[in-house]
Amino acid sequence: MVRHWVPFLNLSLGLFLLGAVAAPTFTALGLEWPGRVLYTLYGFTCHQLPQRSYFLFGPRLVQTYSSDQLLAAGMDPVWPRQFLGSAAMGYKLGLAHRNTAIYSSLMVGGVLYTLLGRLRLGRRWHVSRRRYLAPWLFAVLLMTLDGGSHLMSELTGWGFRVDNAWLRLVTGEALPAPFYVGDGIGSFNWLMRTVTGVLVGLTTVYFVLPILRKELGGQPGAPRPGVTGHGAVVSGTSEMRS
Template sequence: MYWLCRHWLLVVSLMLGLYVGLPWLAPLFMKLGLTSAGNTIYLIYSTQCHQLPQRSFFLFGSKPMFSLAEIQAAWKVTDNPLILRQFVGNSAMGWKVAWSDRMVSMYTGLFFFGLLYWPLRRRLKPLSLWGFALLILPMVVDGGTHLISDLAGIGQGFRDSNAWLASLTNNVFPATFYAGDAFGSFNSWMRLITGALFGLGAVWLAYPYVESAFADAARQIEDKFQRAGLTL
């Protein structure tokens, strides 16, 4: 118990690193022909993510992401998300990471901000609930508008064309920035940025309290051992 109190961040980081890393092993296993292992990871993470292929990264293919039209052409012409999520890739396009770009950003953010917390822990005060709310608000807005947009049909909603943004910015950016979910598009950037903000907020809010709780527990254990005349 004392060891855990002193090394809790190492334990949490190792567990989180495993959790964050497994989705990236799925495409590697598929590439190596270990399809049972790859499909098992896809199945496990399908309970935590929509796994829509047009909003996911691909490895071992020609591009890191593919449009809905490209996926439909390579697989099935459907806008049913329950069917689309079943596409994991092929030898030409590469293989899908087992969760979406936003999930990658959220949990990778948790992992790396957790590592960054360690050297800053003595100077960093816990984030207030209002501060946490402000950091997750962009994800709530972005995710909420995606959800509403998808009610019109995958690939058919206002967040697919982002015509409102093109009008607002007077089309200052290329058309590929506004439409679709490809890497580098507005939608892609928003999912990555808002996911990272969530990771930052979660670590900043929770980790100082966890550190304080484990430090108190460690001191109590030390006091008990000192009173008993024992060494740790």
């Protein structure tokens, strides 16, 4: 298990993402009970707000909807996360935009780490906590600022992250109007959630896996140390000497 901890981690993340897709799949197939069980389980990891989620099996392969569209379709304004979707509009993913980006990039980063390790490039990831902590903290800071500004916008009622009027002033309204408003695919809010989620996922891999590799021993896929006939331990791979 120690030798294969990275593939095991990648497999676990893949199954986790598969479960998020299985929730709307079961619901669309009329298997409401297993679908609701999955939505409930994933609800412990995500807010699952419909206006910030991808919908599957609707008019398009992947689609997003505005709050007004969802309210018209029957979403409860007091408890919006309970709204799963409908046969006409599709059903929401078990994870919202940002969490989808985080877990997807964690898995992609883990796969890349495994491949680079097999190409013997992983040795460049020597463990230096100061070096790896900086980009991770920067990514977390960006995500905190983005999420915190949304929370402040909602709690204060100012709504400055609803229409992003401040961004219109900064850009001189050079971008298409839909970019500034709402949370749909292609909007500024969607872009920031996706980018910050991807950055946190990739930098988490960049920061954590090299440290785990050192603690668990060796690079991913490397053979175990062997024992010679004289009882001396020899490494299955050569080491670079500094």
